[in-house]
Amino acid sequence: MRSHNAALVLDLLRGAGEAGISRLELAERTGLTPQAVSKITARLRAEGLAAEAGHRASTGGKPRTVLRLEPSAAHAVGVHLDRDELTALLTDLAGTTVALRRRPVDLGAGTGPVLDAVTEEVRALLREGGEERAVLGAGVAMPGPLDHRAGLPGRVTGFPEWAGHPVREELARRLGLPVVLDKDTNAAALGLALRPGAPASFAYVHLGTGLGAGLVLGGAPLRGDRTGAGELGHQTVQLDGPPCGCGGRGCLEVLCLAAVARGELAGAARILGAGAANLVRLLDIDQVLLGGRVVLAAPEAFADGVREVLAGLGLTAPVGVVAERDAVAEGAAWLTLAPVFGK
Ligand SMILES: [Zn+2]
Structure with missing residues:
Protein backbone atom coordinates (compact mmCIF):
# COMPACT_ATOMS: atom_id res chain seq x y z
CA MET A 1 0.00 0.00 0.00
CA ALA A 73 1.15 2.48 -15.78
CA ALA A 74 -2.09 0.89 -14.60
CA HIS A 75 -5.64 0.25 -15.79
CA ALA A 76 -9.05 -0.30 -14.25
CA VAL A 77 -12.28 -1.95 -15.39
CA GLY A 78 -15.61 -0.15 -15.08
CA VAL A 79 -18.87 -2.08 -15.47
CA HIS A 80 -22.34 -0.57 -15.72
CA LEU A 81 -24.84 -3.38 -15.19
CA ASP A 82 -28.17 -1.80 -16.07
CA ARG A 83 -31.59 -3.45 -16.17
CA ASP A 84 -31.37 -4.04 -19.93
CA GLU A 85 -27.80 -3.29 -20.98
CA LEU A 86 -24.26 -4.16 -19.95
CA THR A 87 -21.36 -1.77 -20.59
CA ALA A 88 -17.80 -2.72 -19.70
CA LEU A 89 -14.86 -0.43 -20.29
CA LEU A 90 -11.16 -0.29 -19.57
CA THR A 91 -9.56 2.97 -18.48
CA ASP A 92 -5.98 3.98 -17.93
CA LEU A 93 -4.72 5.41 -14.63
CA ALA A 94 -5.99 8.89 -15.59
CA GLY A 95 -9.52 7.50 -16.09
CA THR A 96 -9.44 7.78 -19.89
CA THR A 97 -11.37 5.00 -21.63
CA VAL A 98 -9.12 2.87 -23.84
CA ALA A 99 -11.57 0.06 -24.73
CA LEU A 100 -15.33 -0.46 -24.42
CA ARG A 101 -17.79 -3.30 -24.94
CA ARG A 102 -21.57 -3.19 -24.79
CA ARG A 103 -24.35 -5.76 -25.10
CA PRO A 104 -28.01 -6.08 -24.17
CA VAL A 105 -28.79 -8.02 -20.99
CA ASP A 106 -31.95 -8.78 -19.06
CA LEU A 107 -31.34 -8.30 -15.36
CA GLY A 108 -34.42 -10.50 -14.87
CA ALA A 109 -32.69 -13.47 -16.56
CA GLY A 110 -31.23 -14.37 -13.16
CA THR A 111 -27.91 -13.84 -11.42
CA GLY A 112 -26.14 -16.80 -13.07
CA PRO A 113 -26.60 -15.87 -16.76
CA VAL A 114 -26.11 -12.14 -16.10
CA LEU A 115 -22.87 -12.62 -14.15
CA ASP A 116 -21.73 -15.02 -16.92
CA ALA A 117 -22.24 -12.15 -19.36
CA VAL A 118 -20.31 -9.71 -17.14
CA THR A 119 -17.44 -12.19 -16.80
CA GLU A 120 -17.33 -12.82 -20.57
CA GLU A 121 -17.33 -9.12 -21.44
CA VAL A 122 -14.64 -8.21 -18.90
CA ARG A 123 -12.42 -11.09 -20.03
CA ALA A 124 -12.87 -10.05 -23.66
CA LEU A 125 -12.08 -6.45 -22.72
CA LEU A 126 -8.85 -7.50 -21.00
CA ARG A 127 -7.84 -9.55 -24.06
CA GLU A 128 -8.34 -6.56 -26.37
CA GLY A 129 -5.10 -4.85 -27.22
CA GLY A 130 -3.25 -8.08 -26.58
CA GLU A 131 -0.66 -6.59 -24.25
CA GLU A 132 -0.05 -7.49 -20.62
CA ARG A 133 -1.61 -4.67 -18.65
CA ALA A 134 -1.49 -4.08 -14.93
CA VAL A 135 -5.20 -4.04 -13.95
CA LEU A 136 -5.96 -2.70 -10.49
CA GLY A 137 -9.46 -4.14 -10.27
CA ALA A 138 -13.04 -3.79 -11.45
CA GLY A 139 -15.70 -1.37 -10.29
CA VAL A 140 -19.23 -2.61 -10.86
CA ALA A 141 -22.21 -0.24 -10.81
CA MET A 142 -25.81 -1.41 -10.77
CA PRO A 143 -29.22 -0.07 -9.77
CA GLY A 144 -29.83 0.33 -6.07
CA PRO A 145 -30.65 -0.29 -3.40
CA LEU A 146 -27.48 -2.16 -2.49
CA ASP A 147 -24.89 -2.41 0.27
CA HIS A 148 -21.56 -1.20 -1.11
CA ARG A 149 -19.62 -2.28 2.00
CA ALA A 150 -20.87 -5.87 1.87
CA GLY A 151 -20.93 -5.92 -1.96
CA LEU A 152 -24.54 -7.14 -1.96
CA PRO A 153 -27.47 -5.86 -4.06
CA GLY A 154 -30.72 -5.11 -2.26
CA ARG A 155 -34.26 -5.47 -3.52
CA VAL A 156 -33.76 -3.86 -6.95
CA THR A 157 -37.22 -2.68 -8.04
CA GLY A 158 -38.65 -5.35 -10.34
CA PHE A 159 -35.72 -7.78 -9.85
CA PRO A 160 -36.08 -9.23 -6.34
CA GLU A 161 -33.93 -12.31 -7.11
CA TRP A 162 -30.79 -10.15 -6.87
CA ALA A 163 -31.41 -9.29 -3.22
CA GLY A 164 -28.51 -10.54 -1.11
CA HIS A 165 -26.68 -12.31 -3.97
CA PRO A 166 -22.90 -12.06 -3.31
CA VAL A 167 -22.18 -10.17 -6.56
CA ARG A 168 -18.87 -8.68 -5.47
CA GLU A 169 -17.46 -11.94 -4.11
CA GLU A 170 -18.61 -13.99 -7.07
CA LEU A 171 -17.22 -11.58 -9.67
CA ALA A 172 -13.91 -11.22 -7.79
CA ARG A 173 -13.55 -15.01 -7.83
CA ARG A 174 -14.53 -15.35 -11.49
CA LEU A 175 -12.35 -12.47 -12.70
CA GLY A 176 -9.41 -12.94 -10.34
CA LEU A 177 -9.50 -9.20 -9.64
CA PRO A 178 -10.48 -7.06 -6.65
CA VAL A 179 -14.08 -5.89 -7.22
CA VAL A 180 -15.97 -2.92 -5.78
CA LEU A 181 -19.78 -2.81 -6.06
CA ASP A 182 -21.73 0.44 -5.84
CA LYS A 183 -24.96 2.04 -6.99
CA ASP A 184 -24.97 3.35 -10.58
CA THR A 185 -25.68 6.88 -9.37
CA ASN A 186 -22.86 6.84 -6.77
CA ALA A 187 -20.37 5.61 -9.37
CA ALA A 188 -21.29 8.39 -11.79
CA ALA A 189 -21.19 11.00 -9.01
CA LEU A 190 -17.72 9.82 -7.92
CA GLY A 191 -16.36 10.08 -11.46
CA LEU A 192 -17.86 13.57 -11.84
CA ALA A 193 -16.54 14.68 -8.43
CA LEU A 194 -12.97 13.76 -9.45
CA ARG A 195 -13.03 15.81 -12.65
CA PRO A 196 -10.84 18.92 -12.49
CA GLY A 197 -12.94 21.95 -11.53
CA ALA A 198 -15.89 19.90 -10.23
CA PRO A 199 -18.17 21.76 -7.78
CA ALA A 200 -17.72 20.80 -4.12
CA SER A 201 -21.35 19.81 -3.67
CA PHE A 202 -23.77 18.63 -6.31
CA ALA A 203 -26.44 16.06 -7.12
CA TYR A 204 -26.15 13.81 -10.14
CA VAL A 205 -29.75 12.97 -11.04
CA HIS A 206 -29.95 9.90 -13.27
CA LEU A 207 -33.05 9.12 -15.33
CA GLY A 208 -32.69 5.92 -17.31
CA THR A 209 -34.41 2.63 -16.62
CA GLY A 210 -34.93 4.04 -13.11
CA LEU A 211 -34.56 7.35 -11.32
CA GLY A 212 -32.00 8.02 -8.63
CA ALA A 213 -29.41 10.50 -7.44
CA GLY A 214 -25.74 10.40 -6.53
CA LEU A 215 -24.94 13.03 -3.90
CA VAL A 216 -21.56 14.72 -3.51
CA LEU A 217 -21.05 16.88 -0.44
CA GLY A 218 -17.71 18.50 0.42
CA GLY A 219 -16.08 16.80 -2.58
CA ALA A 220 -16.93 13.23 -1.50
CA PRO A 221 -19.88 10.98 -2.36
CA LEU A 222 -22.50 10.70 0.38
CA ARG A 223 -23.53 7.05 0.48
CA GLY A 224 -24.92 6.76 3.99
CA ASP A 225 -24.13 3.88 6.34
CA ARG A 226 -26.28 1.43 4.38
CA THR A 227 -25.68 2.95 0.91
CA GLY A 228 -29.24 4.19 1.25
CA ALA A 229 -28.59 7.88 0.52
CA GLY A 230 -29.74 9.31 -2.79
CA GLU A 231 -32.87 7.16 -3.23
CA LEU A 232 -34.48 10.15 -4.90
CA GLY A 233 -36.73 8.00 -7.07
CA HIS A 234 -38.64 6.75 -4.04
CA GLN A 235 -39.47 10.08 -2.49
CA THR A 236 -43.24 10.38 -2.24
CA VAL A 237 -44.42 13.38 -4.21
CA GLN A 238 -48.10 12.37 -4.54
CA LEU A 239 -49.86 10.97 -1.50
CA ASP A 240 -52.14 8.10 -2.59
CA GLY A 241 -50.54 8.25 -6.06
CA PRO A 242 -49.99 5.17 -8.25
CA PRO A 243 -48.31 2.22 -6.50
CA CYS A 244 -44.55 1.75 -6.93
CA GLY A 245 -42.50 -1.45 -6.93
CA CYS A 246 -40.81 -0.29 -3.72
CA GLY A 247 -44.04 -0.70 -1.78
CA GLY A 248 -44.79 3.01 -1.65
CA ARG A 249 -47.21 5.14 -3.63
CA GLY A 250 -46.76 8.24 -5.74
CA CYS A 251 -42.97 7.92 -5.85
CA LEU A 252 -41.04 10.34 -8.04
CA GLU A 253 -39.75 7.42 -10.17
CA VAL A 254 -43.12 5.87 -10.92
CA LEU A 255 -44.64 9.26 -11.84
CA CYS A 256 -41.68 10.38 -13.93
CA LEU A 257 -41.29 7.09 -15.85
CA ALA A 258 -45.06 7.03 -16.52
CA ALA A 259 -44.85 10.52 -18.03
CA VAL A 260 -41.90 9.41 -20.18
CA ALA A 261 -43.85 6.32 -21.31
CA ARG A 262 -46.75 8.58 -22.35
CA GLY A 263 -44.32 10.70 -24.37
CA GLU A 264 -44.95 13.71 -22.12
CA LEU A 265 -41.36 14.87 -21.80
CA ALA A 266 -42.21 18.35 -20.53
CA GLY A 267 -44.33 16.77 -17.80
CA ALA A 268 -41.55 14.30 -16.95
CA ALA A 269 -39.08 17.20 -16.77
CA ARG A 270 -41.36 19.08 -14.36
CA ILE A 271 -41.61 16.01 -12.11
CA LEU A 272 -37.81 15.64 -12.25
CA GLY A 273 -37.59 19.36 -11.43
CA ALA A 274 -39.72 18.87 -8.33
CA GLY A 275 -37.32 16.16 -7.17
CA ALA A 276 -34.28 18.32 -7.93
CA ALA A 277 -35.83 21.23 -6.03
CA ASN A 278 -36.35 18.98 -2.99
CA LEU A 279 -32.66 18.06 -3.12
CA VAL A 280 -31.48 21.65 -3.45
CA ARG A 281 -33.65 22.71 -0.52
CA LEU A 282 -32.62 19.77 1.62
CA LEU A 283 -28.87 19.87 0.95
CA ASP A 284 -28.10 23.42 -0.27
CA ILE A 285 -25.99 22.04 -3.14
CA ASP A 286 -24.01 24.07 -5.71
CA GLN A 287 -25.28 22.36 -8.83
CA VAL A 288 -27.71 19.83 -10.29
CA LEU A 289 -26.36 17.57 -13.04
CA LEU A 290 -28.79 15.52 -15.12
CA GLY A 291 -27.82 12.33 -16.91
CA GLY A 292 -28.98 8.90 -18.02
CA ARG A 293 -30.39 7.58 -21.26
CA VAL A 294 -33.82 9.25 -21.05
CA VAL A 295 -32.30 12.68 -20.33
CA LEU A 296 -29.74 12.29 -23.13
CA ALA A 297 -32.53 11.56 -25.63
CA ALA A 298 -33.89 15.10 -25.01
CA PRO A 299 -31.27 16.99 -22.98
CA GLU A 300 -32.61 20.50 -23.60
CA ALA A 301 -36.19 19.57 -22.73
CA PHE A 302 -35.10 18.09 -19.39
CA ALA A 303 -32.58 20.80 -18.51
CA ASP A 304 -35.07 23.59 -19.38
CA GLY A 305 -37.90 21.90 -17.49
CA VAL A 306 -35.83 21.39 -14.34
CA ARG A 307 -34.40 24.94 -14.56
CA GLU A 308 -37.91 26.35 -14.83
CA VAL A 309 -39.08 24.55 -11.69
CA LEU A 310 -36.01 25.68 -9.70
CA ALA A 311 -36.29 29.28 -10.96
CA GLY A 312 -40.00 29.34 -10.09
CA LEU A 313 -39.08 28.51 -6.50
CA GLY A 314 -36.31 31.10 -6.37
CA LEU A 315 -33.59 28.43 -6.28
CA THR A 316 -30.40 29.54 -8.04
CA ALA A 317 -28.46 26.25 -8.32
CA PRO A 318 -27.33 25.91 -11.96
CA VAL A 319 -28.60 22.87 -13.89
CA GLY A 320 -26.28 21.03 -16.28
CA VAL A 321 -26.42 17.87 -18.36
CA VAL A 322 -23.74 15.16 -18.26
CA ALA A 323 -23.45 14.51 -21.99
CA GLU A 324 -21.34 11.35 -21.70
CA ARG A 325 -23.44 8.27 -22.33
CA ASP A 326 -21.06 6.14 -20.27
CA ALA A 327 -20.74 8.34 -17.18
CA VAL A 328 -21.81 5.44 -14.94
CA ALA A 329 -19.31 2.92 -16.40
CA GLU A 330 -16.53 5.54 -16.28
CA GLY A 331 -17.43 6.31 -12.68
CA ALA A 332 -17.39 2.58 -11.92
CA ALA A 333 -13.74 2.47 -13.00
CA TRP A 334 -13.09 5.35 -10.57
CA LEU A 335 -14.34 3.12 -7.73
CA THR A 336 -11.07 1.24 -8.26
CA LEU A 337 -8.86 4.19 -9.27
CA ALA A 338 -9.86 6.70 -6.59
CA PRO A 339 -7.95 5.07 -3.67
CA VAL A 340 -4.69 5.36 -5.67
CA PHE A 341 -5.15 9.13 -5.40
CA GLY A 342 -6.25 9.08 -1.78
CA LYS A 343 -9.90 9.71 -2.73
ZN1 LIG B 1 -41.02 3.81 -4.92
Whole structure:
Protein backbone atom coordinates (compact mmCIF):
# COMPACT_ATOMS: atom_id res chain seq x y z
CA MET A 1 0.00 0.00 0.00
CA ARG A 2 1.37 3.40 -1.00
CA SER A 3 1.55 6.10 1.66
CA HIS A 4 -0.95 8.90 2.11
CA ASN A 5 1.70 11.41 1.00
CA ALA A 6 2.42 9.44 -2.18
CA ALA A 7 -1.33 9.47 -2.92
CA LEU A 8 -1.38 13.26 -2.45
CA VAL A 9 1.50 13.64 -4.91
CA LEU A 10 -0.14 11.28 -7.41
CA ASP A 11 -3.38 13.27 -7.21
CA LEU A 12 -1.54 16.53 -7.95
CA LEU A 13 0.22 14.86 -10.89
CA ARG A 14 -3.20 13.70 -12.12
CA GLY A 15 -4.64 17.21 -11.79
CA ALA A 16 -1.70 18.75 -13.67
CA GLY A 17 -2.38 16.59 -16.73
CA GLU A 18 0.02 16.60 -19.68
CA ALA A 19 1.57 19.93 -18.68
CA GLY A 20 3.00 18.37 -15.53
CA ILE A 21 4.10 19.93 -12.27
CA SER A 22 7.54 20.62 -10.72
CA ARG A 23 8.84 19.12 -7.47
CA LEU A 24 8.89 22.57 -5.92
CA GLU A 25 5.20 23.10 -6.72
CA LEU A 26 4.45 19.63 -5.35
CA ALA A 27 6.18 20.60 -2.09
CA GLU A 28 4.25 23.89 -1.93
CA ARG A 29 0.89 22.26 -2.62
CA THR A 30 1.34 19.30 -0.25
CA GLY A 31 3.18 21.08 2.54
CA LEU A 32 5.85 18.36 2.39
CA THR A 33 9.57 19.19 2.43
CA PRO A 34 11.34 19.23 -0.98
CA GLN A 35 13.41 16.27 0.27
CA ALA A 36 10.30 14.25 1.06
CA VAL A 37 8.81 15.11 -2.35
CA SER A 38 12.03 14.06 -4.11
CA LYS A 39 11.98 10.75 -2.30
CA ILE A 40 8.34 10.11 -3.21
CA THR A 41 8.72 11.13 -6.86
CA ALA A 42 11.86 8.99 -7.22
CA ARG A 43 9.87 5.99 -6.01
CA LEU A 44 6.88 6.80 -8.26
CA ARG A 45 9.24 7.07 -11.25
CA ALA A 46 10.89 3.78 -10.36
CA GLU A 47 7.42 2.18 -10.21
CA GLY A 48 6.60 3.68 -13.61
CA LEU A 49 3.70 5.78 -12.24
CA ALA A 50 5.35 9.14 -12.95
CA ALA A 51 7.60 10.38 -15.74
CA GLU A 52 9.52 13.51 -16.68
CA ALA A 53 7.51 15.92 -18.81
CA GLY A 54 10.34 18.25 -19.78
CA HIS A 55 11.66 21.41 -18.19
CA ARG A 56 10.15 24.73 -17.27
CA ALA A 57 12.02 28.03 -16.93
CA SER A 58 12.24 29.30 -13.38
CA THR A 59 13.14 32.70 -12.01
CA GLY A 60 16.88 32.90 -11.35
CA GLY A 61 18.05 29.32 -10.93
CA LYS A 62 18.31 26.43 -13.36
CA PRO A 63 15.18 25.24 -15.23
CA ARG A 64 12.91 22.97 -13.17
CA THR A 65 12.16 19.44 -14.21
CA VAL A 66 8.44 18.92 -14.61
CA LEU A 67 6.81 15.57 -13.76
CA ARG A 68 3.55 14.07 -15.00
CA LEU A 69 1.42 11.02 -14.30
CA GLU A 70 2.14 8.01 -16.52
CA PRO A 71 -1.44 7.01 -17.45
CA SER A 72 -0.44 3.70 -19.03
CA ALA A 73 1.15 2.48 -15.78
CA ALA A 74 -2.09 0.89 -14.60
CA HIS A 75 -5.64 0.25 -15.79
CA ALA A 76 -9.05 -0.30 -14.25
CA VAL A 77 -12.28 -1.95 -15.39
CA GLY A 78 -15.61 -0.15 -15.08
CA VAL A 79 -18.87 -2.08 -15.47
CA HIS A 80 -22.34 -0.57 -15.72
CA LEU A 81 -24.84 -3.38 -15.19
CA ASP A 82 -28.17 -1.80 -16.07
CA ARG A 83 -31.59 -3.45 -16.17
CA ASP A 84 -31.37 -4.04 -19.93
CA GLU A 85 -27.80 -3.29 -20.98
CA LEU A 86 -24.26 -4.16 -19.95
CA THR A 87 -21.36 -1.77 -20.59
CA ALA A 88 -17.80 -2.72 -19.70
CA LEU A 89 -14.86 -0.43 -20.29
CA LEU A 90 -11.16 -0.29 -19.57
CA THR A 91 -9.56 2.97 -18.48
CA ASP A 92 -5.98 3.98 -17.93
CA LEU A 93 -4.72 5.41 -14.63
CA ALA A 94 -5.99 8.89 -15.59
CA GLY A 95 -9.52 7.50 -16.09
CA THR A 96 -9.44 7.78 -19.89
CA THR A 97 -11.37 5.00 -21.63
CA VAL A 98 -9.12 2.87 -23.84
CA ALA A 99 -11.57 0.06 -24.73
CA LEU A 100 -15.33 -0.46 -24.42
CA ARG A 101 -17.79 -3.30 -24.94
CA ARG A 102 -21.57 -3.19 -24.79
CA ARG A 103 -24.35 -5.76 -25.10
CA PRO A 104 -28.01 -6.08 -24.17
CA VAL A 105 -28.79 -8.02 -20.99
CA ASP A 106 -31.95 -8.78 -19.06
CA LEU A 107 -31.34 -8.30 -15.36
CA GLY A 108 -34.42 -10.50 -14.87
CA ALA A 109 -32.69 -13.47 -16.56
CA GLY A 110 -31.23 -14.37 -13.16
CA THR A 111 -27.91 -13.84 -11.42
CA GLY A 112 -26.14 -16.80 -13.07
CA PRO A 113 -26.60 -15.87 -16.76
CA VAL A 114 -26.11 -12.14 -16.10
CA LEU A 115 -22.87 -12.62 -14.15
CA ASP A 116 -21.73 -15.02 -16.92
CA ALA A 117 -22.24 -12.15 -19.36
CA VAL A 118 -20.31 -9.71 -17.14
CA THR A 119 -17.44 -12.19 -16.80
CA GLU A 120 -17.33 -12.82 -20.57
CA GLU A 121 -17.33 -9.12 -21.44
CA VAL A 122 -14.64 -8.21 -18.90
CA ARG A 123 -12.42 -11.09 -20.03
CA ALA A 124 -12.87 -10.05 -23.66
CA LEU A 125 -12.08 -6.45 -22.72
CA LEU A 126 -8.85 -7.50 -21.00
CA ARG A 127 -7.84 -9.55 -24.06
CA GLU A 128 -8.34 -6.56 -26.37
CA GLY A 129 -5.10 -4.85 -27.22
CA GLY A 130 -3.25 -8.08 -26.58
CA GLU A 131 -0.66 -6.59 -24.25
CA GLU A 132 -0.05 -7.49 -20.62
CA ARG A 133 -1.61 -4.67 -18.65
CA ALA A 134 -1.49 -4.08 -14.93
CA VAL A 135 -5.20 -4.04 -13.95
CA LEU A 136 -5.96 -2.70 -10.49
CA GLY A 137 -9.46 -4.14 -10.27
CA ALA A 138 -13.04 -3.79 -11.45
CA GLY A 139 -15.70 -1.37 -10.29
CA VAL A 140 -19.23 -2.61 -10.86
CA ALA A 141 -22.21 -0.24 -10.81
CA MET A 142 -25.81 -1.41 -10.77
CA PRO A 143 -29.22 -0.07 -9.77
CA GLY A 144 -29.83 0.33 -6.07
CA PRO A 145 -30.65 -0.29 -3.40
CA LEU A 146 -27.48 -2.16 -2.49
CA ASP A 147 -24.89 -2.41 0.27
CA HIS A 148 -21.56 -1.20 -1.11
CA ARG A 149 -19.62 -2.28 2.00
CA ALA A 150 -20.87 -5.87 1.87
CA GLY A 151 -20.93 -5.92 -1.96
CA LEU A 152 -24.54 -7.14 -1.96
CA PRO A 153 -27.47 -5.86 -4.06
CA GLY A 154 -30.72 -5.11 -2.26
CA ARG A 155 -34.26 -5.47 -3.52
CA VAL A 156 -33.76 -3.86 -6.95
CA THR A 157 -37.22 -2.68 -8.04
CA GLY A 158 -38.65 -5.35 -10.34
CA PHE A 159 -35.72 -7.78 -9.85
CA PRO A 160 -36.08 -9.23 -6.34
CA GLU A 161 -33.93 -12.31 -7.11
CA TRP A 162 -30.79 -10.15 -6.87
CA ALA A 163 -31.41 -9.29 -3.22
CA GLY A 164 -28.51 -10.54 -1.11
CA HIS A 165 -26.68 -12.31 -3.97
CA PRO A 166 -22.90 -12.06 -3.31
CA VAL A 167 -22.18 -10.17 -6.56
CA ARG A 168 -18.87 -8.68 -5.47
CA GLU A 169 -17.46 -11.94 -4.11
CA GLU A 170 -18.61 -13.99 -7.07
CA LEU A 171 -17.22 -11.58 -9.67
CA ALA A 172 -13.91 -11.22 -7.79
CA ARG A 173 -13.55 -15.01 -7.83
CA ARG A 174 -14.53 -15.35 -11.49
CA LEU A 175 -12.35 -12.47 -12.70
CA GLY A 176 -9.41 -12.94 -10.34
CA LEU A 177 -9.50 -9.20 -9.64
CA PRO A 178 -10.48 -7.06 -6.65
CA VAL A 179 -14.08 -5.89 -7.22
CA VAL A 180 -15.97 -2.92 -5.78
CA LEU A 181 -19.78 -2.81 -6.06
CA ASP A 182 -21.73 0.44 -5.84
CA LYS A 183 -24.96 2.04 -6.99
CA ASP A 184 -24.97 3.35 -10.58
CA THR A 185 -25.68 6.88 -9.37
CA ASN A 186 -22.86 6.84 -6.77
CA ALA A 187 -20.37 5.61 -9.37
CA ALA A 188 -21.29 8.39 -11.79
CA ALA A 189 -21.19 11.00 -9.01
CA LEU A 190 -17.72 9.82 -7.92
CA GLY A 191 -16.36 10.08 -11.46
CA LEU A 192 -17.86 13.57 -11.84
CA ALA A 193 -16.54 14.68 -8.43
CA LEU A 194 -12.97 13.76 -9.45
CA ARG A 195 -13.03 15.81 -12.65
CA PRO A 196 -10.84 18.92 -12.49
CA GLY A 197 -12.94 21.95 -11.53
CA ALA A 198 -15.89 19.90 -10.23
CA PRO A 199 -18.17 21.76 -7.78
CA ALA A 200 -17.72 20.80 -4.12
CA SER A 201 -21.35 19.81 -3.67
CA PHE A 202 -23.77 18.63 -6.31
CA ALA A 203 -26.44 16.06 -7.12
CA TYR A 204 -26.15 13.81 -10.14
CA VAL A 205 -29.75 12.97 -11.04
CA HIS A 206 -29.95 9.90 -13.27
CA LEU A 207 -33.05 9.12 -15.33
CA GLY A 208 -32.69 5.92 -17.31
CA THR A 209 -34.41 2.63 -16.62
CA GLY A 210 -34.93 4.04 -13.11
CA LEU A 211 -34.56 7.35 -11.32
CA GLY A 212 -32.00 8.02 -8.63
CA ALA A 213 -29.41 10.50 -7.44
CA GLY A 214 -25.74 10.40 -6.53
CA LEU A 215 -24.94 13.03 -3.90
CA VAL A 216 -21.56 14.72 -3.51
CA LEU A 217 -21.05 16.88 -0.44
CA GLY A 218 -17.71 18.50 0.42
CA GLY A 219 -16.08 16.80 -2.58
CA ALA A 220 -16.93 13.23 -1.50
CA PRO A 221 -19.88 10.98 -2.36
CA LEU A 222 -22.50 10.70 0.38
CA ARG A 223 -23.53 7.05 0.48
CA GLY A 224 -24.92 6.76 3.99
CA ASP A 225 -24.13 3.88 6.34
CA ARG A 226 -26.28 1.43 4.38
CA THR A 227 -25.68 2.95 0.91
CA GLY A 228 -29.24 4.19 1.25
CA ALA A 229 -28.59 7.88 0.52
CA GLY A 230 -29.74 9.31 -2.79
CA GLU A 231 -32.87 7.16 -3.23
CA LEU A 232 -34.48 10.15 -4.90
CA GLY A 233 -36.73 8.00 -7.07
CA HIS A 234 -38.64 6.75 -4.04
CA GLN A 235 -39.47 10.08 -2.49
CA THR A 236 -43.24 10.38 -2.24
CA VAL A 237 -44.42 13.38 -4.21
CA GLN A 238 -48.10 12.37 -4.54
CA LEU A 239 -49.86 10.97 -1.50
CA ASP A 240 -52.14 8.10 -2.59
CA GLY A 241 -50.54 8.25 -6.06
CA PRO A 242 -49.99 5.17 -8.25
CA PRO A 243 -48.31 2.22 -6.50
CA CYS A 244 -44.55 1.75 -6.93
CA GLY A 245 -42.50 -1.45 -6.93
CA CYS A 246 -40.81 -0.29 -3.72
CA GLY A 247 -44.04 -0.70 -1.78
CA GLY A 248 -44.79 3.01 -1.65
CA ARG A 249 -47.21 5.14 -3.63
CA GLY A 250 -46.76 8.24 -5.74
CA CYS A 251 -42.97 7.92 -5.85
CA LEU A 252 -41.04 10.34 -8.04
CA GLU A 253 -39.75 7.42 -10.17
CA VAL A 254 -43.12 5.87 -10.92
CA LEU A 255 -44.64 9.26 -11.84
CA CYS A 256 -41.68 10.38 -13.93
CA LEU A 257 -41.29 7.09 -15.85
CA ALA A 258 -45.06 7.03 -16.52
CA ALA A 259 -44.85 10.52 -18.03
CA VAL A 260 -41.90 9.41 -20.18
CA ALA A 261 -43.85 6.32 -21.31
CA ARG A 262 -46.75 8.58 -22.35
CA GLY A 263 -44.32 10.70 -24.37
CA GLU A 264 -44.95 13.71 -22.12
CA LEU A 265 -41.36 14.87 -21.80
CA ALA A 266 -42.21 18.35 -20.53
CA GLY A 267 -44.33 16.77 -17.80
CA ALA A 268 -41.55 14.30 -16.95
CA ALA A 269 -39.08 17.20 -16.77
CA ARG A 270 -41.36 19.08 -14.36
CA ILE A 271 -41.61 16.01 -12.11
CA LEU A 272 -37.81 15.64 -12.25
CA GLY A 273 -37.59 19.36 -11.43
CA ALA A 274 -39.72 18.87 -8.33
CA GLY A 275 -37.32 16.16 -7.17
CA ALA A 276 -34.28 18.32 -7.93
CA ALA A 277 -35.83 21.23 -6.03
CA ASN A 278 -36.35 18.98 -2.99
CA LEU A 279 -32.66 18.06 -3.12
CA VAL A 280 -31.48 21.65 -3.45
CA ARG A 281 -33.65 22.71 -0.52
CA LEU A 282 -32.62 19.77 1.62
CA LEU A 283 -28.87 19.87 0.95
CA ASP A 284 -28.10 23.42 -0.27
CA ILE A 285 -25.99 22.04 -3.14
CA ASP A 286 -24.01 24.07 -5.71
CA GLN A 287 -25.28 22.36 -8.83
CA VAL A 288 -27.71 19.83 -10.29
CA LEU A 289 -26.36 17.57 -13.04
CA LEU A 290 -28.79 15.52 -15.12
CA GLY A 291 -27.82 12.33 -16.91
CA GLY A 292 -28.98 8.90 -18.02
CA ARG A 293 -30.39 7.58 -21.26
CA VAL A 294 -33.82 9.25 -21.05
CA VAL A 295 -32.30 12.68 -20.33
CA LEU A 296 -29.74 12.29 -23.13
CA ALA A 297 -32.53 11.56 -25.63
CA ALA A 298 -33.89 15.10 -25.01
CA PRO A 299 -31.27 16.99 -22.98
CA GLU A 300 -32.61 20.50 -23.60
CA ALA A 301 -36.19 19.57 -22.73
CA PHE A 302 -35.10 18.09 -19.39
CA ALA A 303 -32.58 20.80 -18.51
CA ASP A 304 -35.07 23.59 -19.38
CA GLY A 305 -37.90 21.90 -17.49
CA VAL A 306 -35.83 21.39 -14.34
CA ARG A 307 -34.40 24.94 -14.56
CA GLU A 308 -37.91 26.35 -14.83
CA VAL A 309 -39.08 24.55 -11.69
CA LEU A 310 -36.01 25.68 -9.70
CA ALA A 311 -36.29 29.28 -10.96
CA GLY A 312 -40.00 29.34 -10.09
CA LEU A 313 -39.08 28.51 -6.50
CA GLY A 314 -36.31 31.10 -6.37
CA LEU A 315 -33.59 28.43 -6.28
CA THR A 316 -30.40 29.54 -8.04
CA ALA A 317 -28.46 26.25 -8.32
CA PRO A 318 -27.33 25.91 -11.96
CA VAL A 319 -28.60 22.87 -13.89
CA GLY A 320 -26.28 21.03 -16.28
CA VAL A 321 -26.42 17.87 -18.36
CA VAL A 322 -23.74 15.16 -18.26
CA ALA A 323 -23.45 14.51 -21.99
CA GLU A 324 -21.34 11.35 -21.70
CA ARG A 325 -23.44 8.27 -22.33
CA ASP A 326 -21.06 6.14 -20.27
CA ALA A 327 -20.74 8.34 -17.18
CA VAL A 328 -21.81 5.44 -14.94
CA ALA A 329 -19.31 2.92 -16.40
CA GLU A 330 -16.53 5.54 -16.28
CA GLY A 331 -17.43 6.31 -12.68
CA ALA A 332 -17.39 2.58 -11.92
CA ALA A 333 -13.74 2.47 -13.00
CA TRP A 334 -13.09 5.35 -10.57
CA LEU A 335 -14.34 3.12 -7.73
CA THR A 336 -11.07 1.24 -8.26
CA LEU A 337 -8.86 4.19 -9.27
CA ALA A 338 -9.86 6.70 -6.59
CA PRO A 339 -7.95 5.07 -3.67
CA VAL A 340 -4.69 5.36 -5.67
CA PHE A 341 -5.15 9.13 -5.40
CA GLY A 342 -6.25 9.08 -1.78
CA LYS A 343 -9.90 9.71 -2.73
ZN1 LIG B 1 -41.02 3.81 -4.92
